[in-house]
Amino acid sequence: MISEAKLRANNYGKVVGIASRVSPISHGENNKEVEVEIPFENYLESRLIVDSFLGLSLLIPGTLILGRIKEVSREDLMSLSRVPALSVNEDPSSVATPLRIKVELISELIDENGVKEVVPPSSPIDPQSPVFLPNDDFVKTMLGLPIDGIEIGKVVEGYRRRENVEARISKEMLSHHILVIGTTGSGKTNLLKTIYSKSDIPLIAFDIQGDYIRTAIREGGRIVIPMSEDYAKMGIVPFLKLVFGRSSVDINIDRDLVNVDGQTLTFSSGEKKFKVTLMGFKFSKVAKDLADISTLFSPQGAYFFKLIIDNAIVDNISNWEKIEKEGKNNLHVNIHQYTLSNIERAVKIIQEMRILDLKIKLSDPGMTLQHKSIELDEPSYEELLKEKITVDLRWIMERGIDASVTAAYIIMNRIFKLKDNAYKQGKEILPYIMMFDEAHEYFPQSRKNEEGKESLERLINKIMRLGRVRGIGTILATHRPEDLNDLIITLTNSKVALRADNDALRRVDMEEYSKILEVSPPGFGIIRTFAYRAHNVFLRSDKFD
Structure with missing residues (x-):
């Protein structure tokens, strides 16, 4: 029996210990922890830490369980033998005692008539069941990590990344919407840039701070800039010099401009070309x-x-x-x-x-068209649905909340209507992503008088309620989840918590991790999603260069 259990364990990793022989082993609905023991020599080799993964090969049920270390315990030989210390002399030999570990059970691999399935842990755990260090494939299987999707980082054990165990966002997760929370500097924008960069799905990122301009340029995307009269009067060339300057990108218009097609300009930057579309709204x-x-x-x-x-x-x-x-x-x-x-x-x-019926002076590198003006119009939204788009809202926001809300609303609504019409006409539903960094800025905030955002809030609610069957997935990132309404919190079925305070974590029912996340480094977080077998998975996001 023990030999067979060890054989099963060895197929998925290296045996390093056994389920406890000296403590009762019990687990149930309210208790998912059991105790295991690691011999001293294996402890020296294994470098086990809190939150490391361990596997158990059960003797009688014949199933396999994945667990996570929650607590480690070491005792001197004198402590184990309950002998009173008569002196404080050192004795290195008495340190060679087993490592005792409390393991939180995560999932169980069962085999029913040759069909393997990962389920919540439920089988009795027999004393002396072999404990093993799981290999990467076993961890992936037992956590239920997607094989395909956008890689956002690596699963971590304590402070160590498992470099071959990728945390991914699947298309299913995207269609059920994602919320990322974290304080300033926690890595929210880095995570969204990583998604922007690695996604093979067309997307649109609404950018109120200019954080995604460099990303769009690097990825060969399109920057869409809703204009106001103040900047339209400058003319295209002076305005774009201002845009690139404030965005800290090395784009020389005379050198890098490839083509001018009405209000869309194409630039060459290194190996890729990117577009800038200046847009306006006609009354x-x-x-x-x-x-x-x-x-x-x-x-x-x-x-x-x-x-x-x-x-x-x-x-x-x-x-x-x-x-x-x-x-x-x-x-x-x-x-x-x-x-x-x-x-x-x-x-x-x-x-x-002053955002309606705008004209702008058109110039090419040689300035041969410098006296010609064009009327700014909306872009082809059918084309936007095929590309990676950054909507640079910085410039129109200077005209106030009503101006920026108007621009964001119209763009979102046009895209939603196209996807809605395709759905109602029975056309192929292609996936599309809407990204909102600083998402609280799109909702009325309790501490401010911002009734003007109510229409935008209603539209985002509508997109999230109806978007899934129309192929629209949304990703929202914020350090103020308390400013998002209850429907948004409910509809985001996957949540990523980075460094955050207790109030923010409580808003998304993750305050149990406040002690970890209040002091975690940038990029370290917890993902909670219906799409994984494990309820919560620790990750370290990839750094966007």
Whole structure:
């Protein structure tokens, strides 16, 4: 019996000890820990530490279990023999005692009629069951780690990375959404950049700090920049010099510009080419969106604003008085003066955002087109669905919350509608990722007066509720999960916790790890996901160069 158990163990690693002979071994629903013993000579060779993995080969059930070391214990020979110490003399020989270990049970490999399956641990653990150091393949199998997907780092044991045991994000995990929490400097942005870089799935990253500009350039992606009037007046070349300068990237426009196609410029940077698309919003195309986005409209104001738009020829927002007059005449209904005042006040404030109906001076490297101006429009969203996109919101955010919310909302909504139409038409559903770093900035924050973000919050809620069957997965990263609503917390079925305080961990039900994560180094964290067999897996993320 013991020989057979050792043989099974040796197929998956190296035997180093046995389940305890001197302590009862019991485990159940509320207790997943058992005690094992490692002979001194094996202890010297194995360098076991807390959180190392161990395997158990059960004598009678004939199954295999993966566990994690939770506690280690060492005793001198005098302590074991319960002999009172008559002196404090050193005796190295009395240190050669077994290492006692408490092991947290993680998963069990059963074999039912030749079919192997990993299940939660449930079999009785027999005394003297061989304990073994598991090999990498056994660890991967027992943790249920995906074979395919985006590699984000390595599984760790204590402070040591298992270099051949990769932590991956599978497509299934992406479709059920992911939340990353961590303080400033914990490695959130590094993790998202790694995903951006390694993903073979098209994605869009909404960037409010310029953190992903270098990443987009390195990966040959596209940078989309929603413009405001202030920067459009500068002209393309001066503005892009400002963009690249603030982003600390070595791009020389005269040297690196390859092509100008309207409002999209292609640059060559090293081995890859990347694109920059300057975009604007035409009032004629986004007017109805504005009624849904802006909290400036009353419910009646939004309703009649849309009716006016439907019954008039809509062009530049500067012609609003003409548009309003034509729309009202064609409606043949009386609109209450209070409602009209609400509409006019909302339109005036929208005009003051200065993000609609923009023109920009176009220049090529030789400046032969320097006096030509083009109207900025929205890009082809069908093309964006095929690429890696960074939306640089820094510039439009300078016009205020309403301006940045408007830009982010329209872009997200256009993409969602394309995916929604494909789903409803029965077309092939291709995966797509939406990434939100500093995700709390997209939601109304309790400590600020930010009602303007409510429409954006509703849209993100909608995308996360309906996105899975439409191929949209979202990744949100924040150091303030308390600013995310309960639905977001519920819908993110995979969570990665990096260094974080107790309040943030409590928000995602991971406060049990606060003592570890409050002082953990950058990139060290815990991933909790339905897609792994283990409830929580420690990892160290790869460093993005």
